[in-house]
Amino acid sequence: MTSSQSAAPQMTDLDATRASTWTDQLLRRPASLFCLAALALLAGTAIFAPLVAPYHPEAVDTLRRLQGPSIDHWLGTDSLGRDVLSRVIYGARVSLGAAVVSVTLAAVAGTSIGLLIGYLGGWWDSVAMRVVDALQSIPALVFAFAIIALVGKGIVPTTLAVAVIFAIAYIRIARGVMLRERQRRYVDAATAAGLPTPRIIFGEILPNMVGPLVVETAILLGSAQLIIAMLSFLGLGVDADAADWGSMLNDARIYQGVHPFLSIPSGLAITFSVLLFNVLGDDLRDILTGTQRPAAGRRAPQGAVALSAPAAADASCGVAKDEGSQTGGILDVSGLTIEFPVGNNGARVLDGVSFSLCAGETFGLVGESGSGKSQTALAILGLTPKPGMVTAGSVHFEGRNLATAGEHDLRRVRGKEIAMIFQDPMAAFSPVHTIGDQVIVPLQAHAKLSRAAARDRAADLLDRVGVPNARRRLDDYPHQFSGGMAQRAMIAMALTCEPKVLLADEPTTALDVTIQAQVLDLLHELQQEMEMAILLITHDLGVVAATCDRVGVMYSGQIVETGNMSDVFDTPRHPYTRALMEATPHSSSAFGGRLPTIDGRVPPPWNLPQGCRFHPRCRFAIKACTVAPVPLMDGSRCLRAGELLMAEV
Ligand code: ADP
């Protein structure tokens, strides 16, 4: 790692304007504000009905039947002389209450089922979704009739029927969001931090679906009211004599010829409240779909980065240069092979990757995109994405083979012993939690600290990684951090439990060069403080040259060259390493001239060339290179390693 002084942070985005949340935006819209106020009034009236209503809703006065509005009865009386205004007020209790209860039941049950089947995937998902499809093909009212026919008439069966109908909508939303969110890096980051599955589902993923769920809930509350009113109108819902808007409308229908006004109060009450929910739902949808999350804060201007000479290799850690098992490090990866099923065959994404990491050293894994670097890091923590599988090899860490360890053992290692930082900090932080919360959670999970102590520690850590005003910034959301600051926060999160091994997957790729140098320096300082081993994954040879003690060059799922940093750079013994060096902008030979490129691309794992995998792109290839796979010999996977003057770059 470079030992140069860490420069002062380039910028802070303390002055970044706080993005207004959807609730703020909602309150700024006159229509939404009106709907919220009207609904609050309606809810208040329903709750305090006995105080607000002038009469008891069941108080019969046969002498005053079917009267129009008067001073005594502002909305007139019904067929039994009951006060219509009082019945409308009490009716709000039943209509709103039943709608709220049914939608709440639907939301809780539907969201939980949707989250679960989305998370489990596979045949759980297929079977559950076919059932959901079948249920959804039945019209809502017919479905409600069927449930009421089974369970009986009344407000409870009606509420349950509506809950079942709407649960299906929630299942679809929750499953859809789960399928999308579980691919996100912040879920990997949470898994890598060792958080338990329920905490990931309900603590990390659920908050990301609050938006769609709130919109759906607002709209479904209106629909629930309408369906409940319809069922009552048909005599299937609430008892015909009860004060409920649907039943009142049914009653009014009978006397339509004699007293047409009777249908107006209950009809308007239904129309008005359904409209309020719908307008509110539409506004919410507009706000949530029309508002992009604010982009990351401003970036520092581009600038040159001075990369210092690499540190000396750790002589105590042996460099095994031949095919076979690796031992002697704190982390020994040996013959790691990962396959993804493709058609009838498996695609080998990793093929016999071996290296070891020693305490306090930085091992660089370098190669073009698609060469298998990220898969290597993910496999170390048991995070190989399904349907990929580790089909051979081992990952030994402190006497345990993580490649065969169970989820329970892995969780104890993740975050605490081996931590991971990802390429894009914005994607790896959950957007709905504050940075503080996300740094605090692993501390609480692993270090078993109280919230206050964890908060103090989180502030210390943020301060340590160079985030100014750390304590205040704990309450900021990821989008309020600039790229460089977010990457620092991400490092703080990874280092909360002082891990022995840090897997850094392209930790600086998303950053400007000046910030990149600061972050690399910071990692180096922290590494020295904590005696941490770092696996630094990058496609940038300049970064490797500046930071690593040893290096493994990866191509098409294999390590094609490995050795001490200075040896590999001074005398590259594989044409791929040489081509990478020629193609790097830090190479002096490229200065001022056109940067050479490597023709062709990394072959897909399901269509690998015969023999040496690099031979189709290699200008040194001979016939022998196309015949049989080339093993790793003396640190190089090239048949002509000894013969070619690779150093003459
Ligand atoms: P790198 O990090 O070196 O850019 P990766 O480790 O991400 O590369 O990917 C290595 C190979 O694994 C690529 O060829 C890619 O196509 C394949 N791969 C990665 N993820 C998946 C997946 N979920 N399913 C199938 N193949 C995958």
Ligand code: MG
């Ligand atoms: Mg990658």
